[in-house]
Amino acid sequence: MKTIDGGVCAAKGFLAAGVHCGIRKNKTKKDLALIYSEKQATAAAVYTTNLVKGAPLLVTKKHLENGTARAIICNSGNANTCNANGIEVAEEICSLLAGTLKISADDVIVASTGVIGQPLDIAPIAAGIPPLVALLGKDSTSAAQGIMTTDTKPKEIAVEFTVGGVRCRLGGIAKGSGMIHPNMATMLVFLTTDCAISAKMLQKALSGDVAGTFNMVSVDGDTSTNDMVTILANGAAGNPEIVQEGADLDSFMQALNTVTVHLCRRIAGDGEGATKLLECKVIGAKDQETARTVAKSVICSSLTKAAMFGADANWGRVLCAIGYSGAAVDVTKIDVAFRSPKGRVEVCKNGAGVAFSEEEAKQILLEDEIEILVDLNAGDASSTAWGCDLTYDYVKINGDYRT
Secondary structure, eight states: OEEESOGGGSSTTEEEEEEOOSSSSOTTSOOEEEEEEEEEEEEEEEEOOOSSOOHHHHHHHHHGGGSEEEEEEEEEEEOOOSOTTHHHHHHHHHHHHHHHHTSOGGGEEEEEEEETTOOOOHHHHHHHHHHHHHTOBBOHHHHHHHTOSSOSSOEEEEEEEEETTEEEEEEEEEEOSSSOOSSSOOSEEEEEEOSOBOHHHHHHHHHHHHTTTGGGBOSSSOOOSSOEEEEEEOOTTOOOOBOSSSHHHHHHHHHHHHHHHHHHHHHHHTOTTOOOEEEEEEEEESSHHHHHHHHHHHHHOHHHHHHHHTTOOOTHHHHHHHHTSOOOOOGGGOEEEEEETTEEEEEEETTEEOOOOHHHHHHHHTSSEEEEEEEOOSOSEEEEEEEEOOOHHHHHHHHTTTO
16 A cells, blocks of 8 residues: 555546635635546445534435435535524535536535534525536645635545555545544545445445544544545446455555544644644553543643643643543553654653653654653553644634634
């Protein structure tokens, strides 16, 4: 397996585009994106666990009941959530796109991201769909830009892998910067592959993957109303269709995981106001549930996040987060260390502090990417969670988000 260029357009038979249609006031920012499969594709998705769900998610869930789709359309700048006519607007978007592409409206996945509770005017989207379709090509980056809100950079990746002796490709784009917390899903992620795989196996692969990837990302502890991860598989690579568990499904899941982990890191590192990517690696847990619970708790700790912003090796905050995580651990066995490209420093052994150089620790924590290493010394299970530091700019961004 190797990383390749192309994002969602790396897979055969997929086209994409992004335009500014007028939802967002800033004309330099794209606000409408489209991903299109030239042939029918199997489809799968996972949705936010928030009880308040955006209208697009409800429409998409209905459309995917048959396990197939051909297009994904997403607008940014307005979440189309908590609106009396939200379902109607989401369905109209699907109908307008379907008419232009000459496909069934039921084959359209629709998504929105932006301000909650603000009516979404269909007019700019209706006007934007024809030029959007006209621009369809191998431009994954344009689509990635069209789904951004407070993101500072587009997020995309693609890999090439082998299934049944046939080369296949899998790529993705993502948006996510704020209102991100691990209750699947925690952002908008659109994935494409030319691998032939049944809808049942595709859903199994996606649902199995997110538990250790997108469900392990947190920026601010808030679970969004519009979060969704969806994948289209059009079979254009020509491999024998994956219809059951085995080596071929394992190869597919490895490729999927490579893409999703990359996007997790990009989302966490681009958290609102963030200056550092934080990665908490937990080893030595008695089981995976314990490892995941501990990793999530550490990465979600506001005090730990603030300490990382200040390059303060305040390891007590890590222990504190583990202590209230709800995981059954023996705190007298816990070891903690911090690591970055500048080195590694041990700060806690058997639940107690050890002597270390504060200056050395500070230099390690001044880096853009920091690993928080936790060893529970109680077993062989492990897990990783991703987050970011908590800065002054996070408050600034969210203090006037609507204006």
